[in-house]
Amino acid sequence: MAQAYREALLRSAALRATHNPFFLGSALAAYQSEHRLDDRALAHHLFCPVSRLSRLALCRRPDPASPSFRQDVEQIAAYARAQPLRLGALLREVDAALALRGARDSGTALLAARDADPDGADEPRSPLSGAERGRE
Amino acid sequence: MNEPAKGASGDEFALHDRLSSGEPTASAEAAERFLEPLTNRLLRSRRDIRDPQLVEQAVIDAVFSYIMRPQQYDPGRSSLEGYLYRSAVGDLKNELARDRRHSLRAVSIDGGPPAVELSLVDRNTSVEEEALDRLGAGLPAGLDRAAALQLIGQELPDPGDRRLLQLMLDGERRTAVYSGELGIMTRPPGEQRNIVKRHKDRIKVRLRRLRARLQIGDGADDGTGV
Numbered sequence: 001m002a003q004a005y006r007e008a009l010l011r012s013a014a015l016r017a018t019h020n021p022f023f024l025g026s027a028l029a030a031y032q033s034e035h036r037l038d039d040r041a042l043a044h045h046l047f048c049p050v051s052r053l054s055r056l057a058l059c060r061r062p063d064p065a066s067p068s069f070r071q072d073v074e075q076i077a078a079y080a081r082a083q084p085l086r087l088g089a090l091l092r093e094v095d096a097a098l099a100l101r102g103a104r105d106s107g108t109a110l111l112a113a114r115d116a117d118p119d120g121a122d123e124p125r126s127p128l129s130g131a132e133r134g135r136e
Numbered sequence: 137m138n139e140p141a142k143g144a145s146g147d148e149f150a151l152h153d154r155l156s157s158g159e160p161t162a163s164a165e166a167a168e169r170f171l172e173p174l175t176n177r178l179l180r181s182r183r184d185i186r187d188p189q190l191v192e193q194a195v196i197d198a199v200f201s202y203i204m205r206p207q208q209y210d211p212g213r214s215s216l217e218g219y220l221y222r223s224a225v226g227d228l229k230n231e232l233a234r235d236r237r238h239s240l241r242a243v244s245i246d247g248g249p250p251a252v253e254l255s256l257v258d259r260n261t262s263v264e265e266e267a268l269d270r271l272g273a274g275l276p277a278g279l280d281r282a283a284a285l286q287l288i289g290q291e292l293p294d295p296g297d298r299r300l301l302q303l304m305l306d307g308e309r310r311t312a313v314y315s316g317e318l319g320i321m322t323r324p325p326g327e328q329r330n331i332v333k334r335h336k337d338r339i340k341v342r343l344r345r346l347r348a349r350l351q352i353g354d355g356a357d358d359g360t361g362v
Binding site for chain 1: 158159160161162163164165167168171172175192195196199200203204310312313315316317321322323324325328
């Protein structure tokens with residue numbers, strides 16, 4: 001009974017963690033959303049018991065750019081009984097997608113700001129702005 | 137759950153050190169260690185609170201706050217468990233005070249005492265008020281705001297439905313969030329979508345019925361954005 005309640009509380013906290021970039025749960029949620037995976041499929045992908053997903057989600061999200069990334073992933077994988085290579089790849093993919101989206105959004109914002117500024121209409125375009133427009 | 141007289145215990149010190157040094161699993165271990173005992177302790181001490189989720193969320197808030205800023209805790213001054221408990225109590229009080237202000241504001245809008253007594257410790261009041269505001273500002277003659285809130289409470293008596301309604305009012309569109317609320321995260325994605333849609337439709341039907349009872353025109357937005 002106490003064990004079931006503990007697990008329910010951990011699930012509730014893990015759900016909250018999906019909205020907080022501090023926690024690994026935010027990366028798991030992004031990956032699930034991108035690949036349309038439910039918890040069972042995610043656990044299968046990570047070779048991890050479904051019952052360990054809440055604990056996995058409540059770990060600190062490691063930074064793929066950090067020198068300790070590999071060690072962090074291995075430690076988390078051991079704790080959550082997940083496959084470290086799969087977990088590391090997932091984190092790198094989510095991070096790359098986030099960086100790409102950030103770059104695209106800032107490019108769009110720059111274009112929007114320039115388009116909204118009539119004084120800038122006749123200014124020569126930078127090569128970057130041309131490249132960004134091509135992505136639109 | 138006896139609290140040591142002073143300072144952190146040995147294992148609390150160790151966990152705090154690991155969290156402070158950025159060890160990636162320490163946050164999950166802190167949640168694993170403290171969520172359940174703190175929630176039970178707070179539920180025992182605040183039996184007047186009818187919604188246990190309010191207590192659970194306060195404990196999660198306190199533990200998350202510590203996880204993200206462990207330096208705010210001084211292990212030499214009190215046990216970690218005692219510190220987190222006091223923090224959760226503070227979060228709970230703040231939440232209750234916020235609800236109280238919300239309820240009192242509703243009373244003052246009407247310019248008089250409410251026809252139905254509003255609970256000062258009922259977190260659900262906020263979702264009722266928000267739903268009422270979204271349904272339409274004008275109420276028929278003879279029906280004051282408090283009575284309208286009471287009608288919403290009657291139409292959606294289940295706390296789970298109110299939480300789903302709150303998500304809808306917040307504009308939440310991700311199936312995964314609703315699935316988490318409904319506890320169906322392990323079902324296949326297609327099944328989750330169907331179940332979530334059924335629940336949303338059911339709540340929208342109730343809101344439409346409520347709108348009819350409140351005699352608010354059909355043109356009014358139901359506010360759920362779905």
